[in-house]
Amino acid sequence: MTSPEHAVSVRDLRKSYGSVDALHGVSFDIAHGETFALLGPNGAGKSTTIEILEGYRDRSGGTAEVLGVDPGTGGTAWKARLGIVLQSTGESGSATVREQLTHFAGFYPNPRNVDEVIDAVGLREKEKTLIRKLSGGQRRRVDVALGIIGNPELLFLDEPTTGFDPEARRQFWQLILGLKEEGTTILLTTHYLDEAARLSDRAGVIAGGALVEVGAIDEIGGIEARTPIVRWREDDRLHERRTTEPGRLVAEIVARNDGAEVPDLEIVRPSLEDVYLDLVDRASTATTEEVAR
Numbered sequence: 001m002t003s004p005e006h007a008v009s010v011r012d013l014r015k016s017y018g019s020v021d022a023l024h025g026v027s028f029d030i031a032h033g034e035t036f037a038l039l040g041p042n043g044a045g046k047s048t049t050i051e052i053l054e055g056y057r058d059r060s061g062g063t064a065e066v067l068g069v070d071p072g073t074g075g076t077a078w079k080a081r082l083g084i085v086l087q088s089t090g091e092s093g094s095a096t097v098r099e100q101l102t103h104f105a106g107f108y109p110n111p112r113n114v115d116e117v118i119d120a121v122g123l124r125e126k127e128k129t130l131i132r133k134l135s136g137g138q139r140r141r142v143d144v145a146l147g148i149i150g151n152p153e154l155l156f157l158d159e160p161t162t163g164f165d166p167e168a169r170r171q172f173w174q175l176i177l178g179l180k181e182e183g184t185t186i187l188l189t190t191h192y193l194d195e196a197a198r199l200s201d202r203a204g205v206i207a208g209g210a211l212v213e214v215g216a217i218d219e220i221g222g223i224e225a226r227t228p229i230v231r232w233r234e235d236d237r238l239h240e241r242r243t244t245e246p247g248r249l250v251a252e253i254v255a256r257n258d259g260a261e262v263p264d265l266e267i268v269r270p271s272l273e274d275v276y277l278d279l280v281d282r283a284s285t286a287t288t289e290e291v292a293r
């Protein structure tokens with residue numbers, strides 16, 4: 001098999017559900033070993049994109065290559081190289097956690113050790129429990145366990161941590177960082193921007209079926225959007241200024257007030273969430289203007 005340059009390559013991807021145009025021309029690449037986050041509001045087209053790449057959904061147009069194969073025609077050998085955690089699964093489970101994982105491990109040529117996976121997702125105490133008797137968050141951990149049991153080269157995670165408690169989310173991050181270290185390529189969607197910032201190398205922001213931004217996770221949105229903001233009260237007024245040298249600005253304010261404490265002083269470094277909200281807001285404003293024209 002040829003070794004393609006990218007693990008995932010998508011050009012002008014389109015999808016219509018009847019009269020609904022869910023994707024109109026999405027293009028991006030994911031390098032081998034990279035973690036790429038697809039971010040966007042509800043209904044933006046994230047799951048549609050991922051499910052086309054997994055071979056779960058047909059596309060209406062464009063090209064896609066996943067591990068060198070067109071996902072529309074990928075066979076079982078190709079599927080065995082993928083790990084998939086769907087946004088929602090029909091997993092009701094009349095098997096125990098251990099039985100289910102052992103069963104699925106049997107489908108793959110080179111599975112992970114079942115015990116290691118149970119520990120990695122924090123289900124040791126529930127390994128003998130029927131899946132249908134697990135809590136929502138515990139069941140989601142089973143989904144993640146099933147996604148990685150086959151030791152995939154490429155892992156698709158569609159909102160994997162929805163329903164996780166904060167501790168489980170941190171544990172999941174450790175798991176993903178470990179997989180990254182082993183060289184696994186990961187395509188992730190999440191509405192938790194701190195999660196995207198912690199785990200991803202690059203991100204694409206999708207809104208209304210189109211990519212509005214792609215770039216390194218600490219660069220998307222541009223320099224301006226990431227410049228720290230200093231806020232303070234002076235002369236009975238609230239001031240706000242963006243500056244790359246907040247320390248210097250604060251020193252100046254303190255100096256001209258004879259060293260007195262500055263009321264309401266804060267330095268805010270825009271988070272990925274701030275940058276993301278700004279991008280999505282700009283995208284929806286642009287669409288509204290287009291419609292109005």
Ligand SMILES: Nc1ncnc2c1ncn2[C@@H]1O[C@H](COP(=O)(O)OP(=O)(O)OP(=O)(O)O)[C@@H](O)[C@H]1O
Nearest residue numbers: 017020022040041042043044045046047048049087
């Ligand atoms: N099976 C379907 N039939 C018809 N329309 C669909 C179907 N699946 C998705 N859509 C529509 O396609 C658009 C994109 O949906 P998609 O599930 O890809 O969004 P998403 O970005 O994953 O959103 P979320 O964050 O809510 O999971 C939405 O407008 C949705 O209503």
Ligand SMILES: [Mg+2]
Nearest residue numbers: 046047048087
């Ligand atoms: Mg979705």
